[in-house]
Amino acid sequence: MLSVEILGGVGEYGRNCFYIENQRQAILLDCGIMKNTQKTPPNITFNHIEKLVAVFISHSHIDHVGALPILQNMGYTGPILMSHTTAQQLPLLIPQVRTFYPDTIGKWIEVNEYLAFQWGYSGHLIGSVWYKIRFFDEMIFFSGDYVVDSYLLKATLPEEDGTVYDVAFIDSGHAEKCIRNLEVLQQMAMYVKAHPNHSFIFPSSFSGKTVDIMTYLSEHTTRAIRVDAKLQPLLAHYDEEHENIWPNKVMLLERLKQKQDSHHVLYFVSEQDVAQVEELAMDYPTAIFVHTGYSRHASNPASLKHISEEFFYKTHPDYWDLVELSQRLRARQTIYFHSTHTNLTTTFPKEELKRD
Ligand SMILES: [Zn+2]
Ligand SMILES: [Zn+2]
16 A cells, blocks of 8 residues: 655745655655745755655756755655756756666666666656556556646656556646747737847746747747856757657757848847846847746846737646646556645546636
8 A cells, every 4th residue: 555745836836846655665756945035945854865766856946856855864765766957957966866868768777676667758847757557466656747838848747558557746836827838929929020120039948938939939020039157967868868859840849940130030048147137138128028938027137128929838737738638647546746735635527627
């Protein structure tokens, strides 16, 4: 029998950390901190650490890996599993990290005699993955952060082999929204074209969303794309793991780099680099700011003088994605995480419902 303990990340946005015990052994799914000023850690105790035999990491964002140093300080010395590309994105070196490569997709990887897993792409960030885990005789699914309809990144699910999961953890980060990412991209391209005499500044996150947007706008407008130094490593990962990208989109990434210069550029800058955002606001006094997620206007006083527009692009499943994911992943218990709009009692309609 599995016993699940939520150490953070259910009913809240951040510090994702799920502890699963079986026959006095335990595994951890992600180990994140809250993105607040206190950097609230998950509720890990020495009792947890004692039984821990493996940690599964879905991707490199701080709300999924930020508490790994705490694990180490508490004496955990077992394996920490993640994709090769995720490991490259981590700011610090962790000796127990064990990585896997695209050639293992669809295969069982054994951690020990009672623990094995399969993995696949989750579409949220280059290198981000889901896990199908066999723990003794029990089956677990963990979506990680999931984007059903990324423009560039593959999002897959485990092969449908009749598995009924004992527990499934599903990202519900945008449960309160209904969004089609392709429509958002189309609206953005139209907006850019409607303002031919303006440059644009996109304060952007280190995520698949950012590369989706720059690629689509490079393909569908005549503008040159400028990518700030702090976001360059993100693009470099796309060059290294083409398996993660829909095959028909790989060419678009090449074109992104070859684009001729244009008078009014589309500038992508790290949203966390407040000083650089402010500098750009001054360098491009007539530029329009485009925000693509939960708004951060307040942190950029100079940018407040600029025209700004909001286009919300999904980085998590919305309501309809959740209906579909819940139907496709057959599970005895489903735990929805990554949202203040869902909690341990949340369910989604099981009957055939269709968007529209
Ligand atoms: Zn994330
Ligand atoms: Zn997250």
